[in-house]
Amino acid sequence: MNPKLPKTGRDKRRPRPDIGSMVAAARSEAEKILNALTDGRNPKLLSGINPYRLVSILGDIDTLENSAPQAPIMRSEEYREIVDTTAFVIKTDAQGKILYANDLFCRSLGYDYADLIGRSADVYCHPDNLAMYEDALKSPKVGWSGEVKFLTKSGKELFVELRLSKDFDPSGNLIGSIAIHYDISDKILHRNIAKQHKELNSIILDEQPNIVAVLEKGVGIISLNRAFFKTFGFKDLNDFKQRQKSFFDIFSQHEDSCSIAHSKWWLDMLTGAAGQMADRRVKAHDADGVLRTFEVNAKILSLGKGSHLREYYIVSLNDITAAQKEADNAKEEANEAHRESYAKSSFLANMSHEIRTPLNGIIPVVELLEEGVLDVGQKEYVSVIKRSAQSLLSIINDILDFSKIETGAFEIDNIDFDLVEELESITDLFVAKAHEKGIDFCVFIDPQIPTCTMGDPKRIKQVVTNLVGNAIKFTESGEVSVAAELTARDESHITVRIAVKDTGIGIRSEDVSDIFNPFTQADNTISRKFGGTGLGLSISKNLVEMMGSQLQVESIYGEGSRFYFELDLPLCESGKNRVDIDNMHKTIGIYIVDNDRARRCASTLFRYLDSFLLNYVEIHNRDEVELICCDIMIVVSTGCDFIEWIDDSLRERLRIVSIVPANTKNRNRFRSDAVISMPINGSKIYDAILDNRYHATEDIHKIAASEPAARYNASVLVAEDGKTNRSVVQALLNRLGIEPVFAENGFQAVEAVKDLYYKEDRGFDIILMDIHMPVMGGEEATRQIIEHEDRMGVDRKTPIVALTADAIKGREKKYLDQGMSGFISKPIDRVKFDSVIATFLGHLKEVSEPVVSSSDQHSLQTNDKASRIAETLGVDVEIAEMLLDDFYANWREYHTLFLKAINENDLDEIARVAHIVKGSAGSLCFYEASEIAERIEDHAKERDEVDYKTMCETLEGFLK
Known part of the structure; x- marks a missing residue:
């Protein structure tokens, strides 16, 4: 059954066209664009189609042709109605004059039917297409198709798709043409817009300074911008595709660029889908063969859904060749400057040490000359030499420090x-x-x-x-x-x-x-x-x-x-407040001599008293003293001024403290309980207020230092591989009444601890543990001793004190974290050493008679190395001389070990020997030698290629 078609409102006055010819033309069009039915007979189909207003009426043409005579007429009428609703249809004669135009043609172009009959194509065809269109109508060719531009009566442009069919007489002469037009104005509009967008995108891409490539995943390159072809020298996209397999074939594998060119996942790597790339630089040769550097970035775009999903990559390449070259040049210049600076600083450091060597020989000798019998002229000459040498030494020290800072060799301790x-x-x-x-x-x-x-x-x-x-x-x-x-x-x-x-x-x-x-x-x-x-x-x-x-x-x-x-x-864990405020409930009266110097000193005094939270008031006469009931009176003077109204009766009930200029002679003239030299400081003020003795406060610490060392009834184990260091520690402990047990390495120390527990069921009272020792180091020995005491269930663990020259930032905390109880750095400071011993052995202190050190008797007559060692360590000069003898004897052995290790390039042995010498030399006041030994140790540990032999000779020079 045939479908019903809408009425077209045809003018019945209009003559009927040759329907047969129209149907033939429609059939030709339908056969081109429709598929066969699916019933296996593949009959021909007829369809009237507009691309944007689809109307499809299907009919079995074979059935139509074989039907009764009435059927074709009825069917032809229906087909005419179909064509009238979907296409512009005209029929022309051999000269192209219009014989027929359907309703849709007339309505769409705005003409009446009568206006068109007998007219040529110039009525409705755009002048741009008129010649082509008329030629097509008059041409003897059987058919023609194409796109044509019409003009409506109002002047509006209309785009149509033309299907032209010709009618010939039996002799083959052209009778006329039937033209079927489909309105494709919307299609052309969208096509033009798309073309404009494409051109716009192309312009945008071409205007980019960077190379931009558009690629479709699984397909390849879609487009490349102008910068790409300009940089790499390809004519166009076809030229590129003929010469390269893929986009990233143009890139080179290079050690300082990423390897995306050789990874199947390079696009995903760039867009982050397969992990972020650490370096987005690539290398590629341009058209002239120059290797260039690019920074590459990519963005992924997903368009469509389901089976129509397409993934595109926008890849951007920024040419950073110039910037990279500039950076490389700057880096090379910086490296060259660093090398030059290092060479300069090394030269300065070496020269500084070379100059310091003779200076350290000049200055002590000049000091000895100063103490000899010299006339006035000679003393002045010696003074000039001493000042000049000290000035030169100060300059050399500055240069040495500067060179260390420049080379980064300077370290800050903690x-x-x-x-x-x-x-x-x-x-x-x-x-x-x-x-x-x-x-x-x-x-x-x-x-x-x-x-x-x-x-x-x-x-x-x-x-x-x-x-x-x-x-x-x-x-x-x-x-x-x-x-x-x-x-x-x-x-x-x-x-x-x-x-x-x-x-x-x-x-x-x-x-x-x-x-x-x-x-x-x-x-x-x-x-x-x-x-x-x-x-x-x-x-x-x-x-x-x-x-x-x-x-x-x-x-x-x-x-x-x-x-x-x-x-x-x-703050340290052992830190505490310096001032005991509870013991300072005193009222201070202050008398200031009326001059600028005294006033300036008094202003500093007031700041100290405020810090001590003391009550004080300035007084001017005796009556004010009586009025405020002073406990202490401080006189700030600038000379030998004697305050007459401070009589004996006041001195009997007040503590008088005088503050006088530096280097004031005959302090007894001030008849004061304490005399403080300017500049004052907190320690002087604090001691003068609390100490009831008569003295000059500068002597307080000297009095304390001259008091005899405490003595202890204690067993002490010393683990130390350096002979000189063992001698120094033994001397320090002997003066405390202690005879230590020695171990030369960590293994012997562990065995000594175990042996004492086994024989006497007790441990040592304290262990002094060197860190760097052969066989077993101090850290491992400490761990094993702690484990041994844990297994034995010892209640009071043996305190283990690190004894090492590694007094650098973080080391003390490291040793304490490992279970050690304290830390003594080399060179050993006697006061710190005594303080650590007192901390752990205070409960074993003995009451003993004062022991007068013979170094006090010799200190005025001698000024040699032994005396300075004796004063530093607080031992007799004879013991100091013995320590020196031992050190020099050991040095000959260490010097031999040094040379052997240097000849064999045994850096570990060089570092080990240097470490021993560093501590030993420092403990015996050979500070320069200790510093050089430390440099040797550091260089050896860092595997530096330096002249160890020259450094060893410099070290020997200092020790001589």
């Missing part, structure tokens, strides 16, 4: 120390210099700073020493002040601000930024007038930065300068 004690020791060094120049030297070191912090005391002292030295050097009159103030504190850290201020020449604002540069001073006249290398501030700045701070300066030219920095210092 050890326990007393900051107040270290800073007070520095200021004592400058008292004489300040007094010589007639300038005031004021020092405030906050007494609230705890007794133990962690850091590098040597480098802090070096910075402060440099700043104070500069301040005094550049100040002709007025004052130099040093202040160390506690600015913050919590349970684990303190913050201390250290400042040095002067009233010297100051610095011009334009020169401030340059003063920290090496070998630089504010202007050239300074070095001529004041001397110096211009390294001090540069070294200080670097040291402060290495300690985590910044060295800053405030200065007014002609008025003075202030240098300052802040340090964040961890």
